[in-house]
Amino acid sequence: xxxxxxxxxxxxxxxxxxxxxxxxxxxxxxxxxxxxxxxxxxxxxxxxxxxxxxxxxxxxxxxxxxxxxxxxxxxxxxxxxxxxxxxxxxxxxxxxxxxxxxxxxxxxxxxxxxxxxxxxxxxxxxxxxxxxxxxxxxxxxxxxxxxxxxxxxxxxxxxxxxxxxxxxxxxxxxxxxxxxxxxxxxxxxxxxxxxxxxxxxxxxxxxxxxxxxxxxxxxxxxxxxxxxxxxxxxxxxxxxxxxxxxxxxx
Numbered sequence: 430x431x432x433x434x435x436x437x438x439x440x441x442x443x444x445x446x447x448x449x450x451x452x453x454x455x456x457x458x459x460x461x462x463x464x465x466x467x468x469x470x471x472x473x474x475x476x477x478x479x480x481x482x483x484x485x486x487x488x489x490x491x492x493x494x495x496x497x498x499x500x501x502x503x504x505x506x507x508x509x510x511x512x513x514x515x516x517x518x519x520x521x522x523x524x525x526x527x528x529x530x531x532x533x534x535x536x537x538x539x540x541x542x543x544x545x546x547x548x549x550x551x552x553x554x555x556x557x558x559x560x561x562x563x564x565x566x567x568x569x570x571x572x573x574x575x576x577x578x579x580x581x582x583x584x585x586x587x588x589x590x591x592x593x594x595x596x597x598x599x600x601x602x603x604x605x606x607x608x609x610x611x612x613x614x615x616x617x618x619x620x621x622x623x624x625x626x627x628x629x630x631x632x633x634x635x636x637x638x639x640x641x642x643x644x645x646x647x648x649x650x651x652x653x654x655x656x657x658x659x660x661x662x663x664x665x666x667x668x669x670x671x672x673x674x675x676x677x678x679x
Contacts, residue, residue: 503563506560506561506563506564506567506667507563507564507566507567508567509564509567509667509669509670510554510563510564510565510566510567510568510570510571511567511568511571512669512670513550513554513564513567513568513670514547514567514568514571514575515571516550516670516672517543517546517547517550517568517572518543518546518572518575520674521542521543521546521674522677523538523539523542525677526538526677529643529646529677529678530631530640530643530646530647531640531643532631536579536580536583540576540601541630541631543572544572544605544608544630545612545627545630545651546674547569547572548608548609548612549651549654549655549658550658551565551568551609552613552616552655552658552659553655553658553659553661553666554568556659556663557663557666557667560667573598573602576601577598580598604630608626608630611625611626611629611630612626612627612651614626615627616651616652616655620648620652623648623651624644624645624647624648627644627647627648627651628640628644631643631647632644646677646678649679650675650677650678653675653679654674654675657672657675658672
């Protein structure tokens with residue numbers, strides 16, 4: 430059983446401190462901004478229009494970074510971390526999470542959903558010794574870089590601060606570390622402990638509403654997804670992140 434045999438590693442000590450990083454702060458309750466624009470490029474060709482090269486989609490930022498790192502052994506696992514983060518940030522259906530779990534459509538909700546998926550993948554990386562460590566660190570670095578870029582897109586002032594914590598992004602860093610410990614404890618314990626950890630992260634701002642049905646959905650989702658991840662062999666998992674996310678509701 431995963432809750433008894435999984436060798437979890439408290440990855441919060443691997444997270445890079447943000448105090449000296451020049452990152453913009455997060456404005457609470459900001460709506461998620463997305464873009465559907467796709468950049469295409471064409472090969473130059475002297476052939477006739479009938480044999481012209483079909484436009485190809487330009488690789489995304491994450492895939493370009495991963496490709497550039499894949500040349501070395503250590504770089505291979507760093508690049509896998511980049512691709513794993515892309516799956517955590519882009520593949521889960523955020524709109525479905527907002528509707529089913531009753532979350533506000535904000536940047537903070539996107540971060541909570543992404544954080545949960547990053548943590549679930551990190552539990553798999555944690556049993557892979559040094560190679561897993563490179564993947565975990567790469568995922569966390571890409572998460573902060575992605576958050577920074579999204580905040581720039583939202584035109585958030587880098588001067589915004591919160592009491593006693595510095596910037597809001599630094600506050601999120603502290604919350605992430607606490608969430609990892611709470612989630613680790615929850616997955617190794619009962620559903621009640623896991624539900625408590627999820628409630629504190631997702632719903633504590635509205636403490637008058639326990640959200641029992643939503644928590645039941647979340648607990649089931651986390652248990653099923655971690656079971657799927659740990660069913661993969663280390664070799665299969667480290668070749669290419671081709672796994673799929675389980676349905677939010679069964």
